[in-house]
Amino acid sequence: MIEAKGIVKSFGKLQVLKGIDFHAGKSEIISIMGASGAGKSTLLQILGTLSTPDGGTLEIDGTDVLRLGQKTLSVFRNRKIGFVFQFHHLLPEFTSLENVMIPALIAGRTEKEAKGAAMALLSDLGLEERMSHKPSELSGGEQQRVAIARALVNSPSVLFADEPSGNLDSRTKEDLHRLFLSLRDRYGQTIVIVTHDPQLAGLCDRTMYMKDGLFLGEENAPEPESGNVPVPEVPDVPTDDRP
Numbered sequence: 001m002i003e004a005k006g007i008v009k010s011f012g013k014l015q016v017l018k019g020i021d022f023h024a025g026k027s028e029i030i031s032i033m034g035a036s037g038a039g040k041s042t043l044l045q046i047l048g049t050l051s052t053p054d055g056g057t058l059e060i061d062g063t064d065v066l067r068l069g070q071k072t073l074s075v076f077r078n079r080k081i082g083f084v085f086q087f088h089h090l091l092p093e094f095t096s097l098e099n100v101m102i103p104a105l106i107a108g109r110t111e112k113e114a115k116g117a118a119m120a121l122l123s124d125l126g127l128e129e130r131m132s133h134k135p136s137e138l139s140g141g142e143q144q145r146v147a148i149a150r151a152l153v154n155s156p157s158v159l160f161a162d163e164p165s166g167n168l169d170s171r172t173k174e175d176l177h178r179l180f181l182s183l184r185d186r187y188g189q190t191i192v193i194v195t196h197d198p199q200l201a202g203l204c205d206r207t208m209y210m211k212d213g214l215f216l217g218e219e220n221a222p223e224p225e226s227g228n229v230p231v232p233e234v235p236d237v238p239t240d241d242r243p
Contacts, residue, residue, distance in 0.1 A: 001026045001190045002047060002158060007056035009042055016042050017053070018213040024158075029184055029191045031201040034210035040194045041162055043210070047192060048160045049077050061157045078107050082151030082189070086163035088143045090135040090150075096122060096142075097131040100149045107154050114153070121149040124186070125179070141172035148179070152187060159183070161193040165200060177203055 007020040016039045024030050032040050045051040047058065049065050058066050061080055068076060090099045097118050104114035122131050125145045135143055144164065151159055161180070165173040177200045184191055193200065201207040209216040 001028070001061060002192070003057075003059045004047060005057045007043065007046060007053045007058070009039075009046065009051070009053050016213050017046070020056070020213070020215065022047065022208075022215075024190050024192055026190055027184055027188045028206070029180065029193070029204045031193045031195050031204040031207045032210060033195060033198075033201055033207055034216075038210040039213040040210050044160055044162055044192065044194050048081055048083060048158075049073055050083075075107075078103060079154050080157045082154070082156040082159045084144070084147050084151050084159065084161040084164045086165075088135070088147040090143060090146060092135050095132050095134055096127060096138065096146045096149075099135070099146055100153050103150060104153045117153050118149065121152055122146070125149055139172070141175065144172075144176060145179070148183070152183070152189075155187070157190065159189045159191045161191065161195075163195060164193065165195070165197060173197070174199070 002022065002024040004020060004022040007017050007022070008015065009017040020039075020043055022043070032043065034040055042051065046053050047060075049058075049060075052066070057064070060076075063076065063080075065073060065076065090096075091102070094102070097115070100118035100122060101111075101114040104117055105111065109117070119131065122128065125148065127142060127145055127149070130138060130142055130146075135146070138146065164180075165176045177197075180191060180193070180200075181203055183189060193204065195201055
């Protein structure tokens with residue numbers, strides 16, 4: 001589904017990614033962990049086609065995305081990729097339903113089709129009674145679920161999430177973590193999550209650890225015991241404030 005090789009990226013004289021290889025299979029959930037400044041978000045932006053690497057190759061769903069022109073790439077991104085961020089980026093003047101409809105309308109679907117798809121997703125995510133509410137009238141967890149519905153409205157092949165639960169309280173965070181597992185089961189997306197949260201990482205199929213622009217290694221999800229999902233320990237990665 002996603003195949004990246006030799007990804008490098010610099011900002012001025014600072015090399016942030018130093019030859020990253022990354023693979024994610026269909027319907028796989030992968031978390032990427034590491035200290036601030038390790039290059040996690042930069043890698044996610046490149047994998048999501050929001051940023052261009054200085055070198056390397058990237059294929060998503062069989063398409064060499066680095067060879068696409070800007071217009072073609074925008075269409076590909078809109079139809080094949082969904083994004084969820086820590087801060088929901090919902091448009092404050094629109095209702096939940098309208099926020100979710102927007103990507104479908106951009107993709108050229110009729111208003112009827114877009115509305116139907118948006119309503120179905122919001123209902124599926126437990127927001128039947130909140131469709132007419134604007135973001136300021138929603139809780140943080142509800143806003144994040146609206147953002148997830150927006151990311152899913154065009155049935156993308158891949159869902160990228162950058163610290164999706166970083167701004168939520170512990171109970172809402174746990175609900176959101178479980179939601180990601182159910183999304184894969186319902187819709188079959190490949191999901192790549194950048195997170196500092198070991199609980200969320202412990203729910204994923206694989207966890208990959210970054211330090212100074214390279215992967216240190218990875219850990220497969222352990223088998224649950226007695227219904228409890230173990231949380232893998234994060235390697236001893238010193239924190240710093242580099243980009």
